Amino acid sequence: MFESILLPDLLLLAFPFIVIGSRLFCDFRSAFPWRVANIGFILIFIMLNMIPLASGEGHFFIFNWRLDDFGVLMREVFMVSAILGIWLSKDYFEHGADGKPQMHQIAEYIGAIAFATFGAFTVVSACDLLTFFLGLEIATIPMYALTAWNKKDQMGSEAATKYILMGSVATAFELFGFSYLYGFSGSLFFNDIASAVATNSTSPLLWVSILFLFSGIGFKLTLFPFYTWAPDVYEGAPTPVTAVLSVTSKATAIAFLAVLVFGPLAAVQEQMSPLIALLAATTLLVGNLGALKQTRLRRFMAYSSISQAGYIMIALLGPAEIGKSAIVYYMFIYAVANYLAFFVFGIIGHHREETFASLRGLSKQNPALAIALAIAMFSLAGIPPLAGFFGKFHLFFAGATTGHYFLVAFAVINNVLALFYYIQLIKSAWIDEPEGTLSSLRLNRRQRLIIIMLSIAVVALGFVPFLSNNIFAGFTF
Amino acid sequence: METVLFNLIWFLPLLAVLVCVPIPSTQIKTIKTIHVATESLILLLVGYLVYSMYTASGTPANSAAAPLLLHYFTDIPWLSMFNAHYIVGADALNILLLFLTAVIVWTGILVSWNIKGNQKVYFALIQLLATSVYGVFMSFDLVLFFVFYEMEALCMYLMIAGYGSGRKDYGGKKLTLTLALGSSMILATLFGFYFEGGIQSWSIVELSKVTLPMDFQMWAFPLLFMGFAVSSSLFPFHFWSPDGHSAAPTAVSMLAAGVMMKMGAYGCLRVAMFLMPEAAKIWLPYVVLLLIFNVVVGPFIAIRHKDLKYITAYSSISHLGLIFLGLAALTPVGLRGATLQMISHGFLTGLFFATIGMIYERTHTRDITQMGGIMRKMPFLGVGFVIAGFAGLGLPGFSGFIAESTIFIGAFSCESTWVRIVTILAILSITTTAVYILQTANRMLHGEMPAKYESLTDGSFREKLVIVILVLCLLFIGIFPTWISEFLDQSIAPIFENISRANITAIGG
Numbered sequence: 001m002f003e004s005i006l007l008p009d010l011l012l013l014a015f016p017f018i019v020i021g022s023r024l025f026c027d028f029r030s031a032f033p034w035r036v037a038n039i040g041f042i043l044i045f046i047m048l049n050m051i052p053l054a055s056g057e058g059h060f061f062i063f064n065w066r067l068d069d070f071g072v073l074m075r076e077v078f079m080v081s082a083i084l085g086i087w088l089s090k091d092y093f094e095h096g097a098d099g100k101p102q103m104h105q106i107a108e109y110i111g112a113i114a115f116a117t118f119g120a121f122t123v124v125s126a127c128d129l130l131t132f133f134l135g136l137e138i139a140t141i142p143m144y145a146l147t148a149w150n151k152k153d154q155m156g157s158e159a160a161t162k163y164i165l166m167g168s169v170a171t172a173f174e175l176f177g178f179s180y181l182y183g184f185s186g187s188l189f190f191n192d193i194a195s196a197v198a199t200n201s202t203s204p205l206l207w208v209s210i211l212f213l214f215s216g217i218g219f220k221l222t223l224f225p226f227y228t229w230a231p232d233v234y235e236g237a238p239t240p241v242t243a244v245l246s247v248t249s250k251a252t253a254i255a256f257l258a259v260l261v262f263g264p265l266a267a268v269q270e271q272m273s274p275l276i277a278l279l280a281a282t283t284l285l286v287g288n289l290g291a292l293k294q295t296r297l298r299r300f301m302a303y304s305s306i307s308q309a310g311y312i313m314i315a316l317l318g319p320a321e322i323g324k325s326a327i328v329y330y331m332f333i334y335a336v337a338n339y340l341a342f343f344v345f346g347i348i349g350h351h352r353e354e355t356f357a358s359l360r361g362l363s364k365q366n367p368a369l370a371i372a373l374a375i376a377m378f379s380l381a382g383i384p385p386l387a388g389f390f391g392k393f394h395l396f397f398a399g400a401t402t403g404h405y406f407l408v409a410f411a412v413i414n415n416v417l418a419l420f421y422y423i424q425l426i427k428s429a430w431i432d433e434p435e436g437t438l439s440s441l442r443l444n445r446r447q448r449l450i451i452i453m454l455s456i457a458v459v460a461l462g463f464v465p466f467l468s469n470n471i472f473a474g475f476t477f
Numbered sequence: 478m479e480t481v482l483f484n485l486i487w488f489l490p491l492l493a494v495l496v497c498v499p500i501p502s503t504q505i506k507t508i509k510t511i512h513v514a515t516e517s518l519i520l521l522l523v524g525y526l527v528y529s530m531y532t533a534s535g536t537p538a539n540s541a542a543a544p545l546l547l548h549y550f551t552d553i554p555w556l557s558m559f560n561a562h563y564i565v566g567a568d569a570l571n572i573l574l575l576f577l578t579a580v581i582v583w584t585g586i587l588v589s590w591n592i593k594g595n596q597k598v599y600f601a602l603i604q605l606l607a608t609s610v611y612g613v614f615m616s617f618d619l620v621l622f623f624v625f626y627e628m629e630a631l632c633m634y635l636m637i638a639g640y641g642s643g644r645k646d647y648g649g650k651k652l653t654l655t656l657a658l659g660s661s662m663i664l665a666t667l668f669g670f671y672f673e674g675g676i677q678s679w680s681i682v683e684l685s686k687v688t689l690p691m692d693f694q695m696w697a698f699p700l701l702f703m704g705f706a707v708s709s710s711l712f713p714f715h716f717w718s719p720d721g722h723s724a725a726p727t728a729v730s731m732l733a734a735g736v737m738m739k740m741g742a743y744g745c746l747r748v749a750m751f752l753m754p755e756a757a758k759i760w761l762p763y764v765v766l767l768l769i770f771n772v773v774v775g776p777f778i779a780i781r782h783k784d785l786k787y788i789t790a791y792s793s794i795s796h797l798g799l800i801f802l803g804l805a806a807l808t809p810v811g812l813r814g815a816t817l818q819m820i821s822h823g824f825l826t827g828l829f830f831a832t833i834g835m836i837y838e839r840t841h842t843r844d845i846t847q848m849g850g851i852m853r854k855m856p857f858l859g860v861g862f863v864i865a866g867f868a869g870l871g872l873p874g875f876s877g878f879i880a881e882s883t884i885f886i887g888a889f890s891c892e893s894t895w896v897r898i899v900t901i902l903a904i905l906s907i908t909t910t911a912v913y914i915l916q917t918a919n920r921m922l923h924g925e926m927p928a929k930y931e932s933l934t935d936g937s938f939r940e941k942l943v944i945v946i947l948v949l950c951l952l953f954i955g956i957f958p959t960w961i962s963e964f965l966d967q968s969i970a971p972i973f974e975n976i977s978r979a980n981i982t983a984i985g986g
Contacts, residue, residue: 325558363639367502367595374635383631384624390556393620397559400668409665409700416657423634423650431638431646463624465556472558 005059005067008047008075009125012118015040016111023107033107037086037114045079048072053473064131071124073328073471074255077335078120081247082113084339087450088346089240098349101152103238109149112142113244120252124259128188129178132259136174139252140167140220143245147237159236166229170219177212180205181264190264198267210272213260214279221253222306223313224282231290234302239349242298243342246305247335254312258327262320269316270402276316277407284310288417292424297345297354300425301338304380307418308334311395314411318398325471326394332471333379333391333461340454341376344369347447351439356425361434366441370429372455379458381422382415387462394468479529482522483549484565486575487611487625489515489522490582490604502597509590512600516586516607520579527572531964542566542682544971547617552680556620559671564618564680568968570747570816573961574614574739577823580950581735582607584943585728588831591838592726594640606632606732613740619667619679619748626744627660629737633729641724642837648724652733655717659707659741666697666704670752684752685975691755698756702749702764709741709797712770719790723843727834730786734793735827739819742800746815750804751972754979761805765899768805771798773902776909780916785833785843788917789826792869795910796822802903803884806896807976811887812969813962814880820961821868821876821954828865828947832858835940836921839933845917850926855935859922861944866914868951871907876954881907883962 018040019033026032051072058068089109096102103109115138122135144167148160182188184205185196197206218226234242261269261276287307294300312334315326345354347369352358363370379388392415396408443451461467493515497508530548539550547566555563567575585603592599605628612625630653637649671677673693674684689697707714718738722730750757775795779788796818803815835858837843840851852859868875871882888900936944954961 322558329558363595363598367598371598378631384627386631389624389627394558396664396668400672403672405665405669408668412661412665413658415661416654419630419657420650420654423653426634427638427646427650430635469557 005051006061006065008044008051009118009121011040011044011047012114012121015044015118016114019114020107020111031090031106033110034086034090037110038083041079041083041086041114045076045083048076048079053470060127064128065125066127067125070255070258070324070328074124074251074331075121077251077328077331078117078248080332081244081251081335081339082117084335084450084454085113085240085244085248086110087446088243088339088342090446091346091350091444092238092240095350097346098239098354100150100156100238103150109146112146113248116140116142116146116244116248120248120255123252124255126259127190129182129190129193130188132256133174133178136220136252136256137171139249140171143241143249146241146244147233149241150238153236153238155236156238159233162229162236163233166219170216170226172216173212173219174216177209177216180209180212184209193264194266197265201268201271206268210265210268210275214275217253217256218279221250221257221309221313222283223279223309224286227283227286227306227309230306231299231302234305235296235299239298239342239346239354242301243339246301247331247338250305250309250312251331251335254309254327254331257313257316258324261316262324266320273317273402273404276313277404280310280313280317281407281410282310283307283313284411284414286310288414288421291421292417294421295356297349297356300356300421301341301345304418304421305338307414308380311392311411314399314404314407315395317404317407318401322398322401325468326398329394329468329471330391332467333387333458336454336457336461337376337379337386337388340372340451340458341380343447343451343454344373344376347441347443351441356428357435359425359428360432361438362429365434365438366443369441369443369451372451373429374426375455375458377422377426381419383419385459385463387458387460390462390468479526480549480551483526483567483615484551486519486522487608487615489519490607490611494601494604497597497601500597502595505596508597508600509586512586512604513583515604516579516583519611520583523572523576523579526567527576530567530569530572539566542617544685544974545617545682546967546971547682548572555618559620559679560677561620561679562618563621564682565615565621566617567615569964569966570743570968571614573820573965574736574743574823575611577739577820578607578610578614578736580946581731581823581827582610584827584831584946585731587939587943588731588834589726589728590939592640592728599636599640602632602636603728603732606636606729610732610736610740614743617681619670619681619684621679622681622744622748623660623664623667626663626740627657629740630657630660633733636729637721637725640726641729642726643724644720645724648720648722652717652721652725655714656708659704659714662700662704662707663744666701669693669697681748681752685971688755689753694753694756695759698749698753698760701753702745702757702760705741705744705749706764706801707741709738709745709800710771710794711764711797711801712767715771715775715794718794719787722790722793722830723784723786727830727837730830730834731827734790734830735823738793738797739823742797742804742815742819745801746804746812746972751975754976757976758807758979761807762893762895764801765805765896768798768801769899769902771795772802772899773906776906776913779913780909783844783846785837785845785917785921786830788845788913789829789833792829792910792913793822793826795906796826796869799881799884799903802888802896802899806884806888806891808887808890809966809969809973810883810890812973813965814883814885814887816965816969817876817883817954817958817962818880821880821951824947824950824954825865825868825875825877828861828944828951829869831943831947832862832865835936836862840930845920847927848921848930849924850922851930851933852922853926854930854933857936857941857944861936861948863918863922864948864951866918868955870910870914874952874955876951876958879955879958879962
């Protein structure tokens with residue numbers, strides 16, 4: 001029983017070595033490691049889907065590894081992100097893009113992504129602080145390396161330096177918060193902490209620790225006022241890494257918070273709600289305001305993802321089942337829509353610079369791509385019937401369950417601001433006339449397939465009740 | 478059987494879009510034929526349903542939907558996470574609004590036959606827009622309703638900015654963002670219905686049976702009502718409409734002014750007033766204050782404008798103000814007038830924008846000072862425009878007269894002196910309406926004709942067909958008003974009952 005449930009985790013742990021090892025059997029430029037990675041990741045994803053979602057408390061392995069519904073579903077989100085991430089990356093190892101030279105060592109690159117994904121797995125499985133912290137670090141450290149993967153690109157190195165410095169400060173904050181939590185409860189285990197929190201919920205030690213924990217994770221989740229690194233890092237990193245950062249890293253951070261808020265800190269969730277609400281409101285406002293005047297696509301996506309983080313925070317206000325299922329559902333939808341946008345940007349970036357100006361004339365040159373872009377943007381903006389709307393509806397529903405109507409109203413009205421800048425981007429692609437003649441845009445078969453699949457997913461995952469009902473069923477039985 | 482047909486209404490346009498996806502854009506003829514055929518089918522379908530519902534008037538409607546007299550009631554669980562259901566149905570008001578939509582979409586497609594740009598995408602967007610509007614007038618579940626209601630924003634911007642004229646990006650953004658603001662105001666209150674209603678349901682039918690807590694109603698009603706009123710361009714949210722309409726291509730203007738602006742008024746009636754009657758009684762007198770701008774100031778602004786579409790937009794603003802006057806009066810006659818005006822104004826403004834679009838296609842200007850004497854060259858279009866104008870100023874024989882006089886009677890029978898004063902002002906403002914309509918028709922159609930217009934031609938068969946159909950609809954309501962009034966009364970009765978119930982509880986509590 002345990003073996004079959006743990007198999008995906010074990011396989012993923014061994015996976016970086018398999019991929020890097022596969023380099024021994026092939027040519028330096030061969031796509032063999034990429035194919036191996038594909039088979040492996042998809043296999044893991046299928047195995048995760050076969051784990052029955054009816055486990056209640058979850059299964060424990062040894063003493064610090066737990067597999068519950070939230071864990072399994074978030075694992076699926078991470079795997080989706082990893083699979084799409086390597087598909088997006090493939091082209092960047094074949095030729096340069098966006099004025100940056102071509103990247104090398106695809107096997108090690110995929111290994112790093114697999115490690116980061118395993119770290120994310122650890123975060124959602126941990127049931128003591130130490131494992132929890134280790135998971136977060138395993139998820140973050142490969143990201144530093146990935147950011148600077150393009151060795152010949154100075155911007156990338158600068159971004160990575162910035163990211164490492166900021167990230168280490170955040171780690172220090174978290175460790176400090178953990179140490180207070182340990183000092184307060186006298187144990188590293190979530191169960192003991194939860195009972196200690198329930199009995200003594202007003203202790204200043206606890207609240208100092210909560211403050212530090214939120215500050216620490218605020219860096220990773222790009223919450224206000226800790227978001228300032230994100231635009232620079234997103235801009236400097238190679239495009240596929242930016243996509244992975246904005247999905248896997250964000251999903252890890254929000255899973256971390258969900259585990260904490262609905263786990264050990266569940267007893268003080270209500271007292272924390274003003275803090276969460278304030279962080280959510282300021283983050284989404286700042287993200288939206290920041291995105292208004294951007295001209296570079298990746299910087300724009302950075303601010304967009306900052307505001308998305310604000311929206312996700314709203315789900316933490318709800319009751320555990322609704323909040324968690326809202327987070328899982330939203331992360332699925334967000335991953336799909338975000339990757340769709342990045343795939344389109346990537347294709348543009350292979351031929352031109354990644355700016356708003358390069359999108360001009362897209363609707364005339366390649367209508368399918370322009371439609372895909374509009375679908376992605378409208379979905380991120382939360383316009384029905386696209387999936388993004390239903391994702392946000394889940395989040396708002398979770399917030400409204402505990403009566404936070406004011407915050408929901410604020411978030412919803414902020415959506416208008418968001419719609420403005422997403423429309424700005426659609427305008428570039430659909431309305432603006434190009435300057436001079438356009439270099440041709442060629443899509444290879446892989447790109448065409450993935451763009452069609454993701455577009456259909458973004459359109460259908462919302463109103464077709466399959467995904468949301470399944471996720472919800474997982475939490476109720 | 479009829480229930481299945483009814484459910485097809487919103488699905489058929491989507492199907493048409495899906496069918497057209499694999500057809501290459503070079504074969505645009507086939508694509509257009511598919512779209513016209515679909516819309517004709519829907520028009521026939523809705524026409525048949527109107528007929529069958531009218532003949533079935535005496536028989537009891539679906540008992541699951543009581544107190545509403547809903548036919549074709551369908552209720553299927555949809556998203557289990559928040560208990561959203563797929564609930565559709567129709568009573569007299571819904572089915573007539575659906576008929577209006579079918580006519581406007583059908584004529585809209587015919588009008589934009591030769592639109593410039595990527596036609597394949599354009600017609601797909603029109604069909605998506607049609608889906609959203611059909612859906613709004615069918616759904617009785619708040620989530621479903623909202624999904625359809627906001628879907629319009631997706632198509633609107635792309636159509637205006639991609640295929641419009643003049644300041645199209647500005648107009649498109651202004652329209653879409655203002656409508657999105659309205660939608661967000663609605664969405665902000667929707668959750669309250671679910672949690673404060675105490676029955677954890679989004680169904681309009683179920684929610685109408687409970688009395689929502691007063692403290693929720695008091696803040697939610699103005700937000701919800703104004704949210705819907707944004708798309709009906711009630712002051713102070715009227716500003717999107719002139720810029721939006723003037724930038725939009727003809728068919729979009731027709732759809733926006735003819736149908737979409739009714740969605741707002743319909744939402745005010747069906748959701749805001751029906752579900753929160755207690756708060757409606759308290760807040761609606763303030764709405765009367767707002768609509769003074771629409772009804773009295775709107776026509777004066779129209780006099781000063783030179784652009785045909787601006788004139789029509791302000792005329793729409795003033796006519797929609799009358800709908801709100803009928804709603805705010807809170808009398809059965811007033812409500813009947815408001816619903817009549819929704820339908821009548823839909824055909825009327827459709828005709829207005831259709832003729833303007835056809836004239837603009839030929840003259841390439843909408844400035845009335847640049848035009849003159851075009852009646853000699855295109856008598857058919859000229860007459861169409863004049864008929865629309867006369868119907869707009871309430872000439873007896875056209876639907877406008879019936880609707881407006883019903884509203885005035887209904888509003889004047891309201892006990893509040895304040896409403897009566899506004900009613901008198903509104904009646905007087907018809908004179909202003911007459912001024913701008915006659916002035917426009919005169920400048921445009923008569924007088925010296927610029928030499929460059931010598932080669933202009935009158936409407937083609939397709940264009941004449943559009944005008945004839947719309948004029949027939951206007952005349953039909955105008956000449957046989959009892960039929961439609963009695964039909965509409967069936968759907969107003971339950972709404973009014975809810976509002977009267979509020980009166981009793983207010984006195985009792």
